[in-house]
Amino acid sequence: MxxxxxxxxxxxxxxxxxxxxxxxxxxxxxxxxxxxxxxxxxxxxxxxxxxxxxxxxxxxxxxxxxxxxxxxxxxxxxxGNAGDEDDGGIKELQDAFKLYDLNKNGLISASELHQILSRLGESCTVDDCTNMIKSVDSDGDGYVNFEEFRKMMSNNPSK
Incomplete structure (x- = not known):
């Protein structure tokens, strides 16, 4: 064919x-x-x-x-991102995503986001983090998956 x-x-x-x-x-x-x-x-x-x-x-x-x-x-x-020299920064985004995904389940929860932001010196509550996740959670599951993370990082939404 x-x-x-x-x-x-x-x-x-x-x-x-x-x-x-x-x-x-x-x-x-x-x-x-x-x-x-x-x-x-x-x-x-x-x-x-x-x-x-x-x-x-x-x-x-x-x-x-x-x-x-x-x-x-x-x-x-x-x-074909695996092994591509110019993958549009996907590898770097995956590495960044992995830093936030503390339990390595492929999703970032409000709790994980709160832990990372606290370690980075940001003062926010778990409720603040829940609201941040809601702003990019396109499938409504209460978590940020890699695709949502990628869109958030590339679009920088202000909705």
Whole structure:
């Protein structure tokens, strides 16, 4: 099959497209792709990649080391950010995000934000931090995920 403009079909730039592909991989709908789900999809695509190989692949994609691939990690993988020399500062943003994500669950809570800001000498309450999170929490889950963090850092919203 031919690809349009000689671009591979997996090269997705629209986040809605990325979400659609992600949701197909995320068979159980939990917002995370497991190694088993990835093996199943790869088999459906005609690959006989073993679970051990897939686990090694996942280690490279799983930037928060939680054993799963979340939407942000999946989008980064599709964009080819791993190993790109000019990744638009994604690596630096991921490193910054990891500093705030104290429990390494891929989300920044009001409590984590409060702890970090306090360590940096900022005087604010947990309620202040909750309000800060609400201002960038586009999915309404009460946390800041990497994509929300990235948007906040690049857009500098004043809403």
């Amino acid at each position: 031919a690809t349009e403009n000689n671009k591979p079909s997996a090269y997705l730039t629209n986040m809605d497209q990325v979400k659609q592909v992600f949701n197909r991989f995320d068979v159980n709908g939990r917002g995370k792709i497991t190694a088993t789900e990835l093996v199943d999809v790869m088999k459906a695509l005609g690959s006989d990649t073993s679970l051990d190989v897939v686990k090694r692949i996942m280690e490279d994609i799983d930037t928060d080391s939680d054993g799963f691939i979340n939407l942000e990690e999946f989008a980064g993988f599709l964009k």
